[in-house]
Amino acid sequence: MSFAHGTTSYRADAPSVMTTAGFVSSPALAYASAGFATVAPDYLGPGPGPGPHPWMDVPSETTAFLDMLRAARAFVPGTGRTLRHDVLVTGFSQGASAAMGLARTLQAGDDRWFRLRAVAPVSGAYGFRHAELPALLDGSLDAKSSVLYSAYLLVAWNRLHDLYDVPDEVFRAPYDTTIEALSDGSHTGPQLFAGTPDTIDALLTPHGFDLLRHPTGRLARALRVADSTCEWTQAVPVRLYAADADEQAATADTGHCEAALRSHGANAEVVGLGTPDFAGFRHLGSNVAATAAVVRWFGRLP
Template sequence: MTSRLTKTVAATLATAALLTFPLSAFGAVSQPTLSEAAVSSVHAPRGALVSAVPVAQLTAAQLDAASVDFPGTPPASYGVTAYRLIYRTIDHDGRPTTASGIVVLPDGRRGALTVAEYLHGTNATKAAAASVDDTSTDRLVTALFAGQGLVGVAPDYLGLGLGPGPHPYLDTKTETTASADLLLAARTFAAKHGVALKRDVLVTGFSQGGRATMGFGRALSRGEVGPFRLGAIQAVAGPYDLLGSELPASFDGRLLPATATFYLAYLMTAWNRTVGLYDDPREVFQAPYASTVEGLFDGTHTEGEIHAGLPNTPEELFTPAFIRQLQHPTGRLLRAARAADDVCRDWTPRVPVDLYSGTKDTDVTAANTDACAAGLRARGADVTVHSMGPVDHTGTAFAAYPGIIRAFARWA
């Protein structure tokens, strides 16, 4: 679920590739304007475009150089230009809000093009989102799709990038609406550049974005995203099975304790805002963390700062009573987890599904992927599970995305 792909890979790529070019090679990066960052409570149609500014530009050769850590990625056919969009959407309770994301167009292409929508992994820092972070690997992956001649689309989700408020982490409802409404805004924006978006949408995502991919794919399959429908779905290392796989793995040694602590702290503080898990943090968190943990996830702290503010194990963070709740959920926590796990259980994709996992993943246990495949197959879906072998969480993405880019390129 982690943003480690963004952080680790971005640092590698920035050193190995992007910084070998002058800053201008990555485009004239604009700071958010006052009007761009402003949030209005005035009702506007979902998917309405608020603003668009260019944030990056890369030639085909620069894309190829930047993809060095994704060996086997097909050579780019086009240079690309990335734009930051702000658009109208809704929050968990259906209230109007705004969100940010990127749209990446292949330079020189016009007419009807296919969208590849990429959904990113866990990120607790607004400034690390693809629309505002010039070293974001999520931005790069989206650009690699555009380099094949597709239109790359990637939401920041609510509360990240230039989105107001905190991020509602692992909230299927807003992961889906933010993804859908950016696609609608992208249709308006692309038309201004002579590009019409084809009906079939290719959806992929990593980690948190893997499970968001299933939720968004479900909405497309059900005809809930304007004229668009699901064309292909490829999800990488997602926490699809919280109750049966990810929560148990947080306590039985399959996840690194510090990693599990980070994820559980993020999830419980976020879900408290959306489903209501506690009235006072002291009901859930031990001292001294009860007075600080919610503030760590306000979007202003880096991943390193958050880890420094948390203990090394869930048992040190949570009260004994809540540890028992995490191990044997009941009430609102159980209902929320069941709803989250439905992304692989309550619909039947009409297109083949490709899922990817790694056997040494200590962030999102590979059992999540097996459970998702079983749930979809029980409803008659055509599912292929790709084990990327003895690789960790980030390594799974490194290994999977060259093939996903190649598969999606056939739609260009």
């Protein structure tokens, strides 16, 4: 089983570091306790890895997760156990699209030893351009989360795709001088919360808003890649788990993924989680509720 965790900003919150019970690692521990051989990779950057994290970059997420499966295959014989070829794939939030990217590449046969068995992503932002970004910018989602995700996207993707020349093009003062350093992986979540404004209007310049509202050029091309994770013809069971009125992942995201899968002949099932709560957030609560649901579903598969 491969589990892809949600967004983190601090290197020490990566699964390779947070190996005891915590929000990031608990789902993987739950799956392992249910009897699954479970891998929970770091994304590039977090943990002991070098460099900054390329947030929501599906190609690097996919290779990181495929490499972790291969590492598990090499490691397990030394424990006296063996792995089956079938892989169950799940992930939460950022990890939902990462899970879909891994599932797509496994089904395509990019590694012929592993065989995709089923996919169960949770609360993903599968439609960043047409679902998530509009909701972040128009105030439909939690205000602070909208600030953090917009800032993370611009900083991370500027490193990858050269979206702006200097920070003050897209970020208002005083955040234009601090936001890139805050997103370097060495700052904790509380530090990031304290160092960012409470509203997106206080964060973005008019050009920053326009860039995200009307993506063109390199940003538009990058968004097409990010939003393509559900555009494949699945030959295995797929369940898309989502909470009602999620305040961080727009409801339209799951609809985008379902429609894309169905347009490719898939019969994906959307599983509503109701209104779970964790630390005051339905989005985080969906991770907790879905973990139990996914364990039960995967355990019933033949």
